[in-house]
Amino acid sequence: MKNSNKYIIQLKDDSKSSIRKTEKDLSIKFTSSAELSSDVRAQDVLGSGNGLFLKNLGLAIVEDYEVAKLHSVTTAASNPIIYWEEDRVFNPVVELDLISEMKDQMLGLSNKLGELEAFIKENKKTIVDKNFTWGLAAIGMGLNNFTGKGVDICILDTGFYAKHPDFKDRNISGKSFVFGEKWDVDAHGHGTHCTGTAAGFISTKDKKRYGVASEANIAIAKVLSDSGSGSTSAIIDAIDNSLEKGHKVLSMSLGSPVQIGEKPSPIFEQVGRKALEQNSLIIAAAGNDSNRPSLPRPVSSPANAESIMSVAALDEALKVARFSNGGINASNGGLVDISAPGVNVYSSSSKNAGNGDLYKTMSGTSMATPHVAGLAALYWEAFPNLSAEGIWLKLEKRAKQLPNQLLRDVGQGLAQII
Amino acid sequence: MKIYMATLKENVVLNAHILNYFASMGFTVINYHPNLKILKLQADKTLTEMSLKYILSIEEDKSFNL
Numbered sequence: 001m002k003n004s005n006k007y008i009i010q011l012k013d014d015s016k017s018s019i020r021k022t023e024k025d026l027s028i029k030f031t032s033s034a035e036l037s038s039d040v041r042a043q044d045v046l047g048s049g050n051g052l053f054l055k056n057l058g059l060a061i062v063e064d065y066e067v068a069k070l071h072s073v074t075t076a077a078s079n080p081i082i083y084w085e086e087d088r089v090f091n092p093v094v095e096l097d098l099i100s101e102m103k104d105q106m107l108g109l110s111n112k113l114g115e116l117e118a119f120i121k122e123n124k125k126t127i128v129d130k131n132f133t134w135g136l137a138a139i140g141m142g143l144n145n146f147t148g149k150g151v152d153i154c155i156l157d158t159g160f161y162a163k164h165p166d167f168k169d170r171n172i173s174g175k176s177f178v179f180g181e182k183w184d185v186d187a188h189g190h191g192t193h194c195t196g197t198a199a200g201f202i203s204t205k206d207k208k209r210y211g212v213a214s215e216a217n218i219a220i221a222k223v224l225s226d227s228g229s230g231s232t233s234a235i236i237d238a239i240d241n242s243l244e245k246g247h248k249v250l251s252m253s254l255g256s257p258v259q260i261g262e263k264p265s266p267i268f269e270q271v272g273r274k275a276l277e278q279n280s281l282i283i284a285a286a287g288n289d290s291n292r293p294s295l296p297r298p299v300s301s302p303a304n305a306e307s308i309m310s311v312a313a314l315d316e317a318l319k320v321a322r323f324s325n326g327g328i329n330a331s332n333g334g335l336v337d338i339s340a341p342g343v344n345v346y347s348s349s350s351k352n353a354g355n356g357d358l359y360k361t362m363s364g365t366s367m368a369t370p371h372v373a374g375l376a377a378l379y380w381e382a383f384p385n386l387s388a389e390g391i392w393l394k395l396e397k398r399a400k401q402l403p404n405q406l407l408r409d410v411g412q413g414l415a416q417i418i
Numbered sequence: 419m420k421i422y423m424a425t426l427k428e429n430v431v432l433n434a435h436i437l438n439y440f441a442s443m444g445f446t447v448i449n450y451h452p453n454l455k456i457l458k459l460q461a462d463k464t465l466t467e468m469s470l471k472y473i474l475s476i477e478e479d480k481s482f483n484l
Contacts (some may be wrong), residue, residue: 158484190484228484232423233449233458235482240451254482266475267456270425274454301482366484 006046006087007070009060011080018080019053019060025073025081026051028062061087133210134316135197135341139371140417141212148213148377153199154247155370156238157191157254159183159222161350164192164358165204166211167218174220175241177234187226189353193362194253195220196348198370199377203348203359210347212374213381219247224254232267235302239271243278248380248388250275251373252284252308253366255300263332264304272307281388283309283373285365286336287325296409298328299336306333309392312410313342313368318402320409324365327408336411337392338399340375342368372415382418421448421479422459430472432457443470 011018023030030053031045042052042061051062074081132141162172162184174183186192199218200211221238224230235252242250258264275282287300303310313321320326321343327335345367349360372395379391386394399413422445430436432450440447440459449458457473465476 188484224482224484230482231421232477232479232482233421236423236451236454236456236458237449240453240456243453254484256480256482265477266425267423267477270456270474271454278453364484 006061006063007065007084008087009051009062009081010083011058011060012082013080014053014055014058021078021080022060025076025079026062026065026069028065030060131208133208133341133346135345135367135371136209136212138314138316138318138341139212139375139415141209144378144417146378146381146418148199148216148374148381150215150217151213151249151377151380152217152219152245152247153213153249153251153373153377154219154221154238154242155191155195155198155373156221156223156235156242156250156252157194158188158224158226158228159186159191160195160218160220161186161189161192161348161352163351164196164348166196166200166202166348166358170199170218172218172220174222175238176222177238177241178222178225178230181222181226183220183222185226185352186222186350187352188224188228189350189360190228190253190362190366191220191222191224192350192353193345193347193360194251194366194370196370197345197367198249198251198374200348205359208346212371213377216374216377219245230254232265236267236271239275239282243275243280246280248280249373249376250280250282251370252282252302253364253369255285255287255303255365257287257289258298258301258304258329258334260298260328261332262298262329264306264334265301268302268305269307269333271302272305276307276388279388281309281376281391282307283311283369283376285369286310286312288313288323288364288366290323290325292320292322292324296326296328299325299334304329304332304334306335309372309395310335310337310411311365311369311372311415312336312339313363313365314339314402314410314414315343316341318405318414320405321363321365323363324368324409326406327411330408336407336409338372338396338412338415339402339410340368340371340415342366342371375415375417379418420461420464422461422465422476423479424457424459424470424476425474426455426457427472427474428455436472439471443468445470
């Protein structure tokens with residue numbers, strides 16, 4: 001069968017004898033590529049009975065040759081042809097590769113866009129909640145994906161303004177331990193502010209994010225009157241009730257000043273220990289009795305009990321707040337364990353208090369404490385099998401060390417998200 | 419009349435005998451938190467006037483503020 005295609009032939013060498021032998025076997029006359037010029041081109045010499053020998057490559061090209069004869073010649077023992085193949089059509093490889101690569105990239109990009117779309121849908125809250133208070137930014141909320149969902153936080157304070165619009169869909173329960181005053185009124189505002197920091201979310205007024213554990217269950221224990229005072233017995237009642245209900249985090253932004261050298265109350269030491277045994281963590285404010293730098297005062301009761309986590313306040317420069325108490329009575333317990341933002345803290349407030357604003361900026365270790373309480377809820381969501389002591393240790397271990405600040409004043413440092 | 423908070427010793431069970439003892443000392447038990455082993459007591463006496471058995475510590479109910 002006549003084949004009109006070209007064939008590429010490889011000779012064992014480019015010696016004259018090999019070329020002559022091939023010409024003879026194939027009954028063909030080779031023109032050397034050395035004889036080609038602009039006037040004599042390769043296609044001019046190829047044709048019936050004529051081939052081209054590519055001198056520099058040791059290859060020959062023949063056209064319109066019988067395949068069967070080529071086969072028979074190459075099987076002879078003295079044959080100088082070591083290989084041949086039919087001329088093939090080659091496409092512009094680079095362009096095809098480029099198109100193929102572009103297709104792959106488009107597919108990859110499409111997949112990445114799909115992943116990004118899914119990520120945004122999944123993390124919509126995190127993406128839109130970047131307008132944080134300075135306190136939330138300082139504890140690292142911008143990198144957080146936990147909400148405290150399913151964790152019960154009990155706020156022992158002046159109560160809570162239950163009609164606050166930011167909390168209308170929240171799971172909130174409460175009880176008053178102050179005679180004649182309801183838990184859901186909060187004519188003081190302090191409790192609503194602390195609750196907002198620990199477990200609120202975003203201000204409906206200016207879209208600012210001020211709450212840490214935005215999906216935690218909120219329990220309110222009114223232990224301080226609308227004038228802001230309470231008693232040991234009311235606090236003990238409330239803690240007992242809270243432990244009975246299995247609340248995991250108890251936040252107490254309250255205190256009673258102690259003297260230098262005064263020992264912690266054995267009552268609260270026992271309460272804190274019993275709470276830990278029942279897998280609940282009590283977090284309390286270190287107190288605001290200091291006038292720094294000249295007059296630091298010791299950590300207040302009940303925060304000075306070793307079994308209760310004590311929280312100091314930091315200002316926006318991440319330095320201990322002027323009023324924040326320190327570990328002056330360290331030999332009797334009374335240490336600061338950790339610190340959190342406590343100056344110019346923006347949060348929810350009660351319409352029944354003061355000028356009736358729904359939001360307020362306040363300062364105090366009272367404001368630092370709920371930051372840590374909210375974080376504890378996030379930690380518990382992240383590590384549900386950890387004990388209360390385990391959560392305490394993790395909070396301390398992950399706290400950010402503060403340069404030029406004393407352990408006595410800031411404890412293990414600024415509490416941080418997981 | 420004063421209000422006191424006291425921690426009960428770990429191995430003590432608050433039974434009628436113990437309640438009678440506190441009463442004989444001029445203390446009325448007005449609340450008990452078994453979960454915490456803490457008693458709330460009421461008395462006319464001051465702490466310097468006497469000592470009580472069955473308790474680890476006792477302190478007067480005090481005020482807490484913001």
